[in-house]
Amino acid sequence: MIELPDLMHRTAVSRGAHDWLAALPVRVAQVCADWALTPGPALAGGSAALVLRVRREDGSAAVLRLAPPGDGFAGQVRTLAAADGHGYVRLYAYDADRDAALLEPLGPAxxxxxxxxxxxxxxxxxxxxxxxxxxxxxxxxxxxxxxxxxxxxxxxxxxxxxxxxxxxxxxxxxxxxxxxxxxxxxxxxxxxxxxxxxxxxxxxxxxxxxxxxxxxxxxxxxxxxxxxxxxxxxxxxxxxxxxxxxxxxxxxxxxxxxxxxxxxxxxxxxxxxxxxxxxxxxxxxxxxxxxxxxxxxxxxxxxxxxxx
Structure with missing residues (x-):
């Protein structure tokens, strides 16, 4: 089970994203299986998406981000892909159908x-x-x-x-x-x-x-x-x-x-x-x-x- 950050949970509830919250455990499991990821703890700090530390199949660290409905996911990944790491986190992979992005691991804000x-x-x-x-x-x-x-x-x-x-x-x-x-x-x-x-x-x-x-x-x-x-x-x-x-x-x-x-x-x-x-x-x-x-x-x- 993943412990959801309080702010993320409250934001999702305030936006009426109850179905998205309920489906998160299954979505995490599916994306991790498809991308051969081992999920870690959720990261606090974000107010909308679920962000998890993960381990890739080769043992390297990454971050998995699952966006809620209406979060502008398509625009986000378009910007990250165009940036190619300049001023922005590197984008390793994404799944537009499930609003999932695999990202470069970073340090504190x-x-x-x-x-x-x-x-x-x-x-x-x-x-x-x-x-x-x-x-x-x-x-x-x-x-x-x-x-x-x-x-x-x-x-x-x-x-x-x-x-x-x-x-x-x-x-x-x-x-x-x-x-x-x-x-x-x-x-x-x-x-x-x-x-x-x-x-x-x-x-x-x-x-x-x-x-x-x-x-x-x-x-x-x-x-x-x-x-x-x-x-x-x-x-x-x-x-x-x-x-x-x-x-x-x-x-x-x-x-x-x-x-x-x-x-x-x-x-x-x-x-x-x-x-x-x-x-x-x-x-x-x-x-x-x-x-x-x-x-x-x-x-x-x-x-x-x-x-x-």
């Missing part, structure tokens, strides 16, 4: 490294510079109204009502204003394949130096959509709620982090700031809606402190 925020930002910027080299799919397109900022406008408006308006209206108004600005500024010609959820828990240490991982870290779980690169950098600084809630001047603190990322990547600091605020609010509302109310309210509280 950057978030667990105990580094000061500034050093974390430097590593994230360096890793993103590698990840943004992933070529766009030849058929990539962003139809009007489907750019990331436009979808976040819809999400914020929907979740604001569904969660009972859990923060001041001024916070939501500011997030919507910034999102509209980002939607108006979207330029497909300047877009890159964004990771889409580039926070320090999704950057994991490589076990030994290798090309494409010069920062010492690579990303896992990409969404892999075309967007302004400032979006990924906004995600990098959308968290840090404890630091911002404790800071005497949270605006100056976050502005400084945005400036640091801007200097490392060439992306405008104001663009990073706006994406970070939009993501802080949308993510806070999403967490409240999907089983992480305390974390979500902390995100929204930190956003309120950034209104000045």
């Amino acid at each position: 950057l978030a667990a490294a105990g580094l000061p925020p500034e050093r974390v930002l430097d590593v994230m910027a360096a890793t993103l510079r590698q990840a943004w080299l992933v070529p766009s799919p030849p058929d990539a397109a962003v139809p009007p109204g489907t750019d990331k900022a436009s979808t976040l406008i819809e999400l914020i408006e929907q979740l604001w009502a569904e969660t009972g308006q859990p923060c001041p209206a001024a916070v939501v108004d500011r997030a919507l204003d910034y999102a509209r600005r980002r939607a108006d500024a979207f330029d497909p010609e300047a877009a890159v394949v964004c990771h889409g959820d580039a926070h320090p828990d999704n950057a994991l240490a490589v076990l030994s130096p290798r090309p494409g991982a010069e920062s010492g870290y690579v990303f896992v779980d990409p969404d892999g959509f075309l967007c302004d690169p400032g979006y990924d950098l906004g995600v990098v600084v959308r968290g840090w709620e404890d630091e911002l809630l404790a800071a005497a001047d949270p605006v100056a603190l976050l502005r400084g982090w945005c400036a640091r990322l801007s200097a490392a990547t060439g992306v405008d600091a104001q663009v990073i700031w706006e994406w970070a605020f939009v993501e802080r609010v949308s993510s806070g509302l999403y967490m409240i809606r999907h089983g992480q109310p305390d974390a979500g309210r902390a995100y929204l509280a930190s956003a309120a402190r950034l209104l000045g």
Whole structure:
């Protein structure tokens, strides 16, 4: 029997993926038999997919990831295959019918490294510079109204009502204003394949130096959509709620982090700031809606402190 990580289980339940949860033991057994894998323990840290340490037939270590319905599995493996290890975990094999991927084993997440925020930002910027080299799919397109900022406008408006308006209206108004600005500024010609959820828990240490991982870290779980690169950098600084809630001047603190990322990547600091605020609010509302109310309210509280 596999002990499911609590966060993964709660997320699946909140999304109504009961059948997927019930079928997981059989699916794990089938995939491991087909790929000659010996399953190990589940890894904590992910919020959606089941991730297991496994041993391959030749004795080498790997990681098996089984994605839930609606997790964007096809886009993830497309991005990982195109990246070929540059900025991303290496993809060994995948099964599209069962949403299963066999991946390079990695070390701890950057978030667990105990580094000061500034050093974390430097590593994230360096890793993103590698990840943004992933070529766009030849058929990539962003139809009007489907750019990331436009979808976040819809999400914020929907979740604001569904969660009972859990923060001041001024916070939501500011997030919507910034999102509209980002939607108006979207330029497909300047877009890159964004990771889409580039926070320090999704950057994991490589076990030994290798090309494409010069920062010492690579990303896992990409969404892999075309967007302004400032979006990924906004995600990098959308968290840090404890630091911002404790800071005497949270605006100056976050502005400084945005400036640091801007200097490392060439992306405008104001663009990073706006994406970070939009993501802080949308993510806070999403967490409240999907089983992480305390974390979500902390995100929204930190956003309120950034209104000045």
